[in-house]
Amino acid sequence: MSMSKKALLDRLFPAGHEVIEAGQVLCGWGQTAAGRVHVIGTTEHAAIDTRIALALSAAVLRGVADDGNQPRPIVFIADTQGQALSRREELLGLNGYFAHLARCVNLARSAGHRLVTLIDGEAVSGGFLAFGLLADVIVALPGAEVRVMDLRAMARITRIPYERLTELAGFSPVFAPGADNYWRMGGIHALWTGTEDWAAQLQALLQGSHEDERARLGAERGGRKLAASVAQEVLHGHG
């Protein structure tokens, strides 16, 4: 396992942990003051392909099956550059594998497992959608990079000058990469700093609501002003 992931686990679980890394997939447990939690995740900016998606969904299903009526929290470590780009993977139906993984994560939630995601490294697009972004609470660790697309690629595709995009990114969190932008939009619940007691902070997150509060958070923080109100209007409006 990489030094940085080992250091992360030591810091999160000073009372002990046993996490195995195989093929960019992390799987194991960590000891918190409130008891053991499952640790499931990816490393080295993994490009999520069918193999990794299946390993993750298998780990989630095993956790649900093993815990039975005493569901323990699941801590996801997200470190992904996005989905694997490959013709073979598309032929197999990678989107279907991601959907399966998402269903497994949702099954765990329904079964009472608290779901916490820690972004350590990168969290990009489809790879992030499939599991990390589905948690009850999402935390970005220092240096975490969260994005759909970098601004140069976006400039190329939208034909909007790069300079204009960087200028606008100063005012609006909606398109430029950055964990802080996602925080302002409610897509990330907390940004941890390097000096805090992560073990204590993690433990504080192991209880809480299962509701999807992200749109409301985005409105409160001012980064996503329409998502909550538009959904509410559709939900309760008269036409």
Place this chain on the structure above:
Amino acid sequence: METLHLELPSLQDDTLSPQTLLHGVVSSGNLEVLVEPGPDAARCVFEVQTAAHGFSEVWQAVLCDFASRHPVGGLTFSIHDAGATPAVVSLRLDQAYQSLRTS
């Protein structure tokens, strides 16, 4: 984006039902037009938002032609344009008018 506001005299057709209707799609070389009841039975109102700059005279000609060909007094036409040619603009407006008559 450039915006244009135009009010033109036009006859009124009492048989048209007062309803809103959206026709067309905002895609390259195309437009959408939202038809709604307007403020004045003897005039029609056009609100245009267009991606193509500097064509206000062409717009004026196309819209005047439309308002003279059909009894569209008392209606407002709000347009989001993504670079439609004058021929496409005319066609979409005519289609919107036909939809109004048949719905």
Place this chain on the structure above:
Amino acid sequence: MMTSAPQSFREASARLRVQGLLDAGSFTEWLGPARRITSPHLAALDAPVSFDDGVVVGQGLLEAQLVVVIAQEGLFNGGAVGEVHGAKIRGALLRAIEVRARAVLLCVDSGGVRLHEANAGLIAISEIMRALFAAQAAGIPVIALVGGTCGAFGGMGIVARLCDALLISEEGRLGLSGPEVIETVKGVEEFDSRDRALVWRITGGKIRRTLGEATLLLDDDIAAFRAAAAKEMMGSKTMGDSPRQRGLSPDALQTLEAAQRHLEARAALDPGIRDGQQVWQHMGLGEEVALMDPAEFNRCLEARER
């Protein structure tokens, strides 16, 4: 019986699809175009906006049953999901629970996240996923209809596969990364996006149905989509790996464990297989596959699946 000429699902706008899918005159739109809830983020980038932000949501009747309909407009920014667009879909899925809809018809026609508001779009798709799970947990089946010009890709390719059933036309396409993206990053040898036959053999309706990624293959005809959606709604058939999660039903875990084994078996297909044609050969199906019409093709696969 009256039969009318088929009306292409692919060529129709989102609004025409909604009209053609529902019982005549039964549609009520929520937050319609006259409300002018357009995207402030497109406007900030001086890009054209649309009165409905590219998605139609509302309720109506299908065979006299109350359904919620969501239809993305593929021609507006590739049907891509932004803040308003996504919030409308999420709101409609949640309203389906409130009004106790018999089903949700989700017409996916989208390349995924709208780049002009990419962060908002990504979070919105995640919120759509959560809302879709909530509708399913309330016992409301969500039926995906894929047959538009943009197909179902990116996050919406995942959303489509979360649905209880996925109806697709031969011309419909389903995947995660579009061929152009793969070609741009990995090169033309990996995926030649201009080879239309190849693109169809990887992402098209027939190969998706073959692999079990789609429930049913349909003609490019709105009436065919309507009939199939009505049949799905009546509960005649659901996707094998999509449990209705009412709380945690005892069989939900077993269903997903079975789906896991099924997907593992597919991933273990000979690593040399990189083309739909090879999948069909591997199954013992020959050239006749391309010639079979959708009804014949469904029958052929159903016979094998039994």
